[in-house]
Amino acid sequence: MSLTATTLTDGKTTEDADRLAQAERQGLRLAIICRTVAVGAAFLWVGGTWAFSGFYPNPWIFVGLGAFTAIGIVHASVIGTRFDRWWMKYAIYLVDATGICMTFAFFPISSSGDVPQILAFRAYGIYYLFPLVAMATLSLSPRLVLWTGTAVVVGWWAAFLIVVSGMERTLSWGDLTPGAGFDAYVGVFLSPDFVGRGNRVEETGFLFIATAILALAVVRARRVFRAQVKAQAERERVAATLGRYVPEAIAKRLIDDPSALAPQERHAAILVMDIAGFTAYSTSRSPTEVIEQLNGFLAGCADVIARHDGVVIQFTGDGLMASFGTPIDSTAPEQAAIAASRGLLSVAERTDFSIRIGLAAGTVASGSIGSSNRQAFTVYGDTVNRAARLEAHGKVLGKAVLLDEAVAAHTGWDTERFSAQELRGITGKVEVFALA
Structure with a gap:
């Protein structure tokens, strides 16, 4: 008494693409949630600084943070619905990158108005933009990661050039003469006219390198995901087909082990x-x-x-x-x-x-x-x-x-x-x- 298995043929399936699209939507929702949490933390930080240290922030900061939160909530609510569009995720990351960069360019550091805006680039820094690129990876879209990294770099340089263009005099590392001593370095670096163009090159260069690495990691993650989904779909297809000719229990055991x-x-x-x-x-x-x-x-x-x-x-x-x-x-x-x-x-x-x-x-x-x-x-x-x-x-x-x-x-x-x-x-x- 015996039971004969049958030879199976390969077939194309779109199930892996559907599951990947679903994973992208879920990841994008998660990114929006993280974004909302980050904006909320910034809101509490600014408000706490105002309440406990006596620092009076520009009230437009609260308006901006509220607008960012509202945009994120609206976007999260339409993901996966008939109102969702492919360009929306690119638009919201562009808005985020532009908003943060323009904050460095136009929001005064001090309400007195006599503090040079270039100090915002020295007192804070580009690390405020790194979370945007990190959150973009949650979407499992390498294009969105590269888009976000590019938007951050371009926005950072645009904000920097806007500030520099309004300065009467600028100093940078190139203004130091060869063999300059301690006093010369301190005089240049601590000058309110110091802009540090080389620092901006280093910052944006490392950020874009990190963006490329994260995009590559997302590409590999997608390949692994597709392979797993394809393997699972193939296992289910084989089990369904083989089960018509052999006992289902044997078919599953044959596939699993x-x-x-x-x-x-x-x-x-x-x-x-x-x-x-x-x-x-x-x-x-x-x-x-x-x-x-x-x-x-x-x-x-x-x-x-x-x-x-x-x-x-x-x-x-x-x-x-x-x-x-x-x-x-x-x-x-x-x-x-x-x-x-x-x-x-x-x-x-x-x-x-x-x-x-x-x-x-x-x-x-x-x-x-x-x-x-x-x-x-x-x-x-x-x-x-x-x-x-x-x-x-x-x-x-x-x-x-x-x-x-x-x-x-x-x-x-x-x-x-x-x-x-x-x-x-x-x-x-x-x-x-x-x-x-």
């Missing part, structure tokens, strides 16, 4: 079922009616066996053979086989079939056999033969379910014990029990 179907010996219980009087039943009916009735009956039987962690190894025309304990583990294979037998009797009663069942337990050899192009899963051994002979011997004794001694020892139901029986093809006599 092919080595589990390697030839091995395990303790298991074997159930062999056959329809009594099927020849007479089929003779009086059309072939179409017989097939329809048989398919419905065997489908119900397979469901019963699956519910008790059994595996239908083979449909044998008007019957089947199932195993409990291999290839799927079972803590109590004998009890599971008995419970399944009672369920099969109920199915047979509902469909007006009369069935015979043989149950045997012991060491069973199982595994997939065959060539590299064609594989079959089978169980064999004395236990399998004994179950088959017990099913056939049920006709002799007039009993629906016969058990061997190993199965009978684990049943919680009443059994009828017969004297040792001679079973065809079995050497020696066998203790036989009938399920009451």
Whole structure:
């Protein structure tokens, strides 16, 4: 008795693209949440500074922070809806980068108005813009990461040039003469006219390098995600296709762990079922009616066996053979086989079939056999033969379910014990029990 697997062909699927798009939307929502939290933290920081240190901030700061928060909430609410547009995520990051950079260019450091605006670049810095690029990576979009990094760099330089263009005199590192001493360095660096163009080059250079690395990391993350989704979709497709030809449990085990179907010996219980009087039943009916009735009956039987962690190894025309304990583990294979037998009797009663069942337990050899192009899963051994002979011997004794001694020892139901029986093809006599 064996079961043959079928060769599967590859097929294209769009499920990986759909799942990736969903992950991008979820990541973008998460980025907006982080953005809102960051803006809220800035709001509390500025307000706390005002309340506890006496520093009076420009009130437009609160207006700007409130506007940033509102934009984020609106954007998060339309992500994934019919109002969502591809350009919105680029627009909101452009607004963020422009808003922060223009703050450095136009928001006075002091309300007195006599502090040079260039000091904002020295007192604070470009690190305020790094979180924007970091949050963009949550969207799993390398284009958005590069867009955000570019917007930050361009905005930072635009703000810097706006401030510098309004200065009457500027100093930079190039104004130091070779061999300049301590006083010269202090005089240039601490001068309110010092702009530090070289510092801006370093800042934006490192930021863009970090942006490129993060974009590359996102590209790799997308590839890993696609590979995982494709593998999962392929596993599901194979299981669905293979399950039409082999037991679903075997199909899943074969996909999850092919080595589990390697030839091995395990303790298991074997159930062999056959329809009594099927020849007479089929003779009086059309072939179409017989097939329809048989398919419905065997489908119900397979469901019963699956519910008790059994595996239908083979449909044998008007019957089947199932195993409990291999290839799927079972803590109590004998009890599971008995419970399944009672369920099969109920199915047979509902469909007006009369069935015979043989149950045997012991060491069973199982595994997939065959060539590299064609594989079959089978169980064999004395236990399998004994179950088959017990099913056939049920006709002799007039009993629906016969058990061997190993199965009978684990049943919680009443059994009828017969004297040792001679079973065809079995050497020696066998203790036989009938399920009451």
